[in-house]
Amino acid sequence: MDSIFEELFAVNAERAFKFFLASLRETAVTGIYRDDELFYVASILAHYSQTSRFDTTSMPCMANLSEVFDNFILQTSTDSEVLEFGGSQILLFAGFFRDQMRRRYNVKWYDQVGQSLYEKASQHSHNLKKRELFDRLSESFPAWTATCRNLSRTLGENRLLLRVN
Numbered sequence: 001m002d003s004i005f006e007e008l009f010a011v012n013a014e015r016a017f018k019f020f021l022a023s024l025r026e027t028a029v030t031g032i033y034r035d036d037e038l039f040y041v042a043s044i045l046a047h048y049s050q051t052s053r054f055d056t057t058s059m060p061c062m063a064n065l066s067e068v069f070d071n072f073i074l075q076t077s078t079d080s081e082v083l084e085f086g087g088s089q090i091l092l093f094a095g096f097f098r099d100q101m102r103r104r105y106n107v108k109w110y111d112q113v114g115q116s117l118y119e120k121a122s123q124h125s126h127n128l129k130k131r132e133l134f135d136r137l138s139e140s141f142p143a144w145t146a147t148c149r150n151l152s153r154t155l156g157e158n159r160l161l162l163r164v165n
Contacts, residue, residue, distance in 0.1 A: 016046035020151075027151040032143065036133055041144055044088045045096060045151075062089050065105045073113060083121035084134065090114035091141070095148030107145070115141040 021042040028038065053061050062068050072086030093101050094110040101107055115138045122134035137144065 013046065013050060016049050017042055020045040020049070023151055023155065024147065027154060028147050029143075033140065033147075034136065036129075037136060037140065037144070040133060040137070041091065041148070044091055045148070048088075048092050059085055062093070065090070065093050065101055065107075065110055068093065068110075072117065078120075078124050080121045080125040080130070080134075083117045083124065084130075087114050087117035087121060087134075087137070087141075090117065091144060091148065095145035096152045098145060098149040099152065108142075111142045111145055114145070115139070 021039065024038055024042050024045075048061055051061050053063060055061070062071065068086060068089045072082075072089070077083060090110050090113060094105075094107045094114060098107055101110075118134045118138035118141060122131050122138060125131040125134060
């Protein structure tokens, strides 16, 4: 059944990732970001573009920054995967959906929260590469949310020009 939908929509995980990677490369200020950061952010956007809020196989995507607040700010965790998940949710909402979220939330404050979550994920990760990546993301988080916001605006302005091939 899933393959039928993939053919109809012409989008699978690989295509979604390539789409966001190419789009981020066009949007991002060159020379500021490392490739692993670019791949990571593209993978977050691609993942959430294909994840249902009601997915029961993994941690579901939050609906908004209020849910992120309830699940990640009021709770204290030292699990690097949980902290990474919280950071990715903030990157999605305070970045890609920034224009919608800023009407209800202080998105600059959430930038700081995202930085903090990635910093904590870095401190608690056992994987050296992830630790280094999360550390850099914690430093560049506001720049990434701005890049994701710009990408969202660009895609909104050019929505009728999207190519599926």
